[in-house]
Amino acid sequence: MRVMKYLYNLQSLSMKSLKLICCILLCMSVFNVSNAQKIFFITADRLFDGTEMHSKWGVLTDGPKIIKVGPKDQIDIPSNATVINYGDATITPGLIEGHSHLLLYPYNITDWDTQVLKETDSYRTARATVHAKNTLLAGFTTARDLGTEGAGYSDVAIKRAINEGIIIGPRLMVAGRAIVSTGSYGPKGYDHDQEIMLGAEPADGNDLIRVVRDQIGKGADFIKIYADYRWGVNGEDRPSFTLDELKLINEVTRSSGRVMVCHAKSKEAIRRAVLAGAETIEHGDFIDVELGKLMKEHNVTYIPTVAAVDVISQYRGWKKGVMDPPANVLNKRKSFKEAIASGVSIGMGGDVGVYPHGENVLEMELMVEYGMQPFDVLKAATSVNSRAFHLDDRLGFLKPGYISDVVVVAGDPSKNISAIRNVQFVMKEGVIYKQVK
Ligand SMILES: [Zn+2]
Numbered sequence: 001m002r003v004m005k006y007l008y009n010l011q012s013l014s015m016k017s018l019k020l021i022c023c024i025l026l027c028m029s030v031f032n033v034s035n036a037q038k039i040f041f042i043t044a045d046r047l048f049d050g051t052e053m054h055s056k057w058g059v060l061t062d063g064p065k066i067i068k069v070g071p072k073d074q075i076d077i078p079s080n081a082t083v084i085n086y087g088d089a090t091i092t093p094g095l096i097e098g099h100s101h102l103l104l105y106p107y108n109i110t111d112w113d114t115q116v117l118k119e120t121d122s123y124r125t126a127r128a129t130v131h132a133k134n135t136l137l138a139g140f141t142t143a144r145d146l147g148t149e150g151a152g153y154s155d156v157a158i159k160r161a162i163n164e165g166i167i168i169g170p171r172l173m174v175a176g177r178a179i180v181s182t183g184s185y186g187p188k189g190y191d192h193d194q195e196i197m198l199g200a201e202p203a204d205g206n207d208l209i210r211v212v213r214d215q216i217g218k219g220a221d222f223i224k225i226y227a228d229y230r231w232g233v234n235g236e237d238r239p240s241f242t243l244d245e246l247k248l249i250n251e252v253t254r255s256s257g258r259v260m261v262c263h264a265k266s267k268e269a270i271r272r273a274v275l276a277g278a279e280t281i282e283h284g285d286f287i288d289v290e291l292g293k294l295m296k297e298h299n300v301t302y303i304p305t306v307a308a309v310d311v312i313s314q315y316r317g318w319k320k321g322v323m324d325p326p327a328n329v330l331n332k333r334k335s336f337k338e339a340i341a342s343g344v345s346i347g348m349g350g351d352v353g354v355y356p357h358g359e360n361v362l363e364m365e366l367m368v369e370y371g372m373q374p375f376d377v378l379k380a381a382t383s384v385n386s387r388a389f390h391l392d393d394r395l396g397f398l399k400p401g402y403i404s405d406v407v408v409v410a411g412d413p414s415k416n417i418s419a420i421r422n423v424q425f426v427m428k429e430g431v432i433y434k435q436v437k
Contacts, residue, residue, distance in 0.1 A: 132169025292342020
């Protein structure tokens with residue numbers, strides 16, 4: 001752990017300390033390797049395996065793989081295993097954040113336009129390395145990042161640095177720049193003579209083929225499309241791409257073995273995105289029972305981002321608990337309940353970045369507040385997300401043969417979801433990044 005503390009302080013070191021940095025990096029790789037080769041037996045009063053809660057179970061890990069999961073008194077513990085016992089705590093699979101923006105930070109600190117237009121990619125990337133660290137230490141060992149919002153392919157670079165052990169963070173699936181239709185996306189409201197850099201890459205018609213291929217070439221793990229946006233002077237969410245355009249994007253994306261995911265709030269954009277082959281619908285502010293059923297039929301997962309709406313409303317002056325909720329919050333609560341009633345698969349993703357990285361649990365708390373059972377929210381952030389993102393053969397569950405991403409939180413999150421705020425232990429691929437006791 002001492003090595004990691006040095007690592008966090010890297011940015012305070014001068015260039016003259018290059019030798020020291022090299023030494024630290026060397027130490028870190030040694031740290032990772034030696035740690036990863038260790039066998040751990042972790043127990044607690046409860047173990048959530050991604051599907052069910054078990055009493056007095058344990059998980060045995062050997063480096064990057066889980067060896068055994070079961071009642072703790074029925075597992076043979078190898079003599080060279082390090083045993084870590086937690087009491088009133090819950091072991092869970094590493095949590096999966098379904099919708100992050102590591103290149104953004106809360107808009108009440110710096111508004112979105114300023115982050116996109118005035119901050120350099122290098123400054124934003126430096127900040128993002130801290131966001132990645134905070135995400136991991138909050139128990140989120142995997143994250144799907146939904147676009148750099150004007151920071152090019154910095155997400156691809158951050159993912160690489162994490163994979164190479166240069167910085168710490170969750171394993172990432174990244175979108176890169178994301179795609180918007182001409183005229184729809186921000187920053188907006190500037191003199192039309194100005195060429196304003198946008199928060200995503202505009203493309204239309206047949207040009208979409210070239211742009212999808214280019215984004216894949218530059219490192220996009222999936223293609224993120226804004227199927228609608230607050231478009232035109234009235235600021236309403238309107239479908240931006242035609243059904244045929246979305247189908248074309250999906251065809252080109254699929255042929256590369258990747259998937260298309262869609263930001264879609266309006267009913268028509270959700271419908272088009274689903275029919276065109278989107279795998280997840282982001283936000284879905286106007287989802288209803290009928291659309292939820294359509295999504296279910298097409299095996300599409302809903303990523304609600306309830307926290308984004310809630311928090312942005314507060315940034316705009318809503319005093320939660322004191323004032324009546326504004327219309328968009330009331331609408332979000334209503335549509336979230338309709339989504340639950342429809343039976344559509346609901347994953348967890350909060351648009352974190354709008355609120356602080358490391359506070360990812362806020363989305364889970366609000367999902368409960370908006371009407372979902374804590375146990376279902378726990379599944380959303382583990383097994384449901386792993387299935388939605390095609391990771392369910394290796395992540396999102398505690399099962400033998402799966403990657404040893406193991407988190408321990410104090411208390412019982414299936415009763416009180418805020419227990420996830422109290423992270424005791426974080427292991428990613430056999431390496432311990434946090435251990436409170
Ligand atoms: Zn987003």
